[in-house]
Amino acid sequence: MKIEVKNIYKSFGNKQVLEDVSVTFEKGKMNLVIGGSGSGKTVLIKCMVGLYEVDKGQIVYDDRNFSDMDFKERKHIRQEIGMVFQGGALFDSLNVEKNIMFGLNMFSTMSREEKLDRVNFCLQRVNLPNVNKLFPSELSGGMKKRVAIARAIAMKPKYLFCDEPNSGLDPRTSIVIDNLIEEITKEFDILTIINTHDMNTVVEMGENIVYIHKGKVWWEGTNHEIYDVDNKEFNDFIFASRIMKKLKK
Amino acid sequence: MHTLFHIGRYCIFMKGLFLKPEKISVYYKQIKLEMIDIGYGSLGISVLISVFMGAVLTIQSVHNLVSPLVPIYAIAIVTRDAVILEFSPTVVCLVLAGKVGSSIASQLGTMRVTEQIDALEIMGINSSGYLVLPKIIAAMLILPFLILITMFVGIGGGWMAGSITGLINSHEFRRGLLSGFDTYNITFASIKVVMFAFIITSVSAYQGFYTEGGALEVGQSSTRAVVWSSVLILFMDYVLTQLLLI
Numbered sequence: 001m002k003i004e005v006k007n008i009y010k011s012f013g014n015k016q017v018l019e020d021v022s023v024t025f026e027k028g029k030m031n032l033v034i035g036g037s038g039s040g041k042t043v044l045i046k047c048m049v050g051l052y053e054v055d056k057g058q059i060v061y062d063d064r065n066f067s068d069m070d071f072k073e074r075k076h077i078r079q080e081i082g083m084v085f086q087g088g089a090l091f092d093s094l095n096v097e098k099n100i101m102f103g104l105n106m107f108s109t110m111s112r113e114e115k116l117d118r119v120n121f122c123l124q125r126v127n128l129p130n131v132n133k134l135f136p137s138e139l140s141g142g143m144k145k146r147v148a149i150a151r152a153i154a155m156k157p158k159y160l161f162c163d164e165p166n167s168g169l170d171p172r173t174s175i176v177i178d179n180l181i182e183e184i185t186k187e188f189d190i191l192t193i194i195n196t197h198d199m200n201t202v203v204e205m206g207e208n209i210v211y212i213h214k215g216k217v218w219w220e221g222t223n224h225e226i227y228d229v230d231n232k233e234f235n236d237f238i239f240a241s242r243i244m245k246k247l248k249k
Numbered sequence: 250m251h252t253l254f255h256i257g258r259y260c261i262f263m264k265g266l267f268l269k270p271e272k273i274s275v276y277y278k279q280i281k282l283e284m285i286d287i288g289y290g291s292l293g294i295s296v297l298i299s300v301f302m303g304a305v306l307t308i309q310s311v312h313n314l315v316s317p318l319v320p321i322y323a324i325a326i327v328t329r330d331a332v333i334l335e336f337s338p339t340v341v342c343l344v345l346a347g348k349v350g351s352s353i354a355s356q357l358g359t360m361r362v363t364e365q366i367d368a369l370e371i372m373g374i375n376s377s378g379y380l381v382l383p384k385i386i387a388a389m390l391i392l393p394f395l396i397l398i399t400m401f402v403g404i405g406g407g408w409m410a411g412s413i414t415g416l417i418n419s420h421e422f423r424r425g426l427l428s429g430f431d432t433y434n435i436t437f438a439s440i441k442v443v444m445f446a447f448i449i450t451s452v453s454a455y456q457g458f459y460t461e462g463g464a465l466e467v468g469q470s471s472t473r474a475v476v477w478s479s480v481l482i483l484f485m486d487y488v489l490t491q492l493l494l495i
């Protein structure tokens with residue numbers, strides 16, 4: 001199972017955001033897309049799931065050319081996709097339980113009990129029992145992210161996209177969330193793609209790292225390879241902090 | 250150019266609403282909820298303004314029509330017809346454009362800027378159909394009944410004002426109400442309301458749905474929703490009156 005991004009271009013107005021980006025993501029790995037703020041990570045992910053149309057190039061899901069499909073054909077692939085948005089994007093008007101159950105209500109033929117079981121299973125999986133009846137406004141940032149993950153995995157996706165799942169969280173909670181995503185990826189054998197600029201994530205679990213700078217792919221490799229890269233931009237980005245410099249030594 | 254762009258995109262938006270829905274049962278549930286939200290939620294304000302509208306109409310008619318040649322019960326006729334033809338359908342709908350329209354636009358606008366609409370799309374749901382169509386249908390179904398209520402209340406307000414001020418007594422008022430009543434007026438008003446309901450919900454939803462940016466833009470969308478639905482309501486009012494009443 002893989003997703004291939006083939007030579008995509010995306011611009012807004014006359015601002016070129018992605019330029020000739022080609023990468024391949026494989027399942028069962030922690031695929032990380034890293035890059036500075038405004039480098040085009042979110043745009044790349046949104047192009048991959050079809051929230052933005054690419055100007056040129058192709059997105060291929062296991063030999064299914066997503067870019068050429070119409071709404072109906074895409075729907076099948078979309079039901080295999082789970083996504084965790086940068087801001088959570090929980091439905092404000094629905095409580096946690098209904099948020100997670102949303103996709104199931106729309107597409108599954110499960111009974112109410114089965115759906116509730118699934119919801120509780122997902123909540124358990126993200127270590128959030130007993131929040132079923134709370135509304136998004138009553139949750140903390142970290143809880144929202146976890147509910148968003150629970151919602152993303154509720155439909156048993158084959159592909160999981162996470163846009164900065166641990167930004168704005170304290171270091172411990174970020175690690176919890178990273179581990180959670182890794183566990184889910186291995187456990188359910190999902191193709192996971194994570195946008196991040198969290199260096200801890202990069203060092204700890206980057207099995208396939210794609211570094212994007214100014215809308216282009218500058219470097220690809222694993223977390224073991226980051227220490228001896230001969231590329232100024234990349235090194236400036238990764239080893240910006242003192243702690244990372246120490247780590248390099 | 251700008252206007253053409255909006256008209257074009259509005260048409261595409263409308264067409265998008267009618268893609269085959271995921272699950273009809275979910276839509277029914279949404280329509281029911283929206284009917285309560287839009288209809289019942291607007292009952293209080295509509296009734297309140299109708300009472301005063303009717304009252305003002307009666308007093309002003311007396312003021313304008315004082316003449317030995319005009320029988321006093323004509324006041325009731327004027328109040329009745331003005332309320333049924335214009336004040337209940339148009340003025341109440343203008344107020345609802347403010348209340349319902351801004352709430353729809355800001356709800357959808359917020360959902361857009363917080364990526365909730367994207368989240369729906371990702372699941373493979375036709376987001377505009379799911380979010381907007383139930384609102385449009387609900388408003389078109391429920392508002393005629395709401396307006397019917399406001400007609401009664403408005404006329405009641407006129408009768409009350411007439412009695413309280415002693416300008417026209419209950420007996421004369423009743424006589425006026427019953428004389429030369431044309432039921433077509435009610436039909437005409439209902440047609441207007443259905444059209445207005447469509448305008449309010451679809452225009453506001455369009456404005457909200459295509460919000461870009463953040464909280465500031467949500468506010469702007471909501472303002473535009475009210476302005477455009479009000480303008481279009483009055484324009485449509487003119488068109489329909491010319492088409493259906495002459």
Ligand SMILES: Nc1ncnc2c1ncn2[C@@H]1O[C@H](COP(=O)(O)OP(=O)(O)OP(=O)(O)O)[C@@H](O)[C@H]1O
Pocket residue numbers: 012017035036037038039040041042043044086197
């Ligand atoms: N809808 C849009 N319209 C116009 N420009 C956009 C739009 N979305 C993104 N951009 C531009 O594209 C560039 C890349 O944005 P993107 O959101 O992908 O950054 P990012 O890498 O995700 O950054 P961050 O880490 O801060 O989330 C930015 O310069 C942004 O201004």
Ligand SMILES: [Mg+2]
Pocket residue numbers: 041042043086163164
């Ligand atoms: Mg981003």
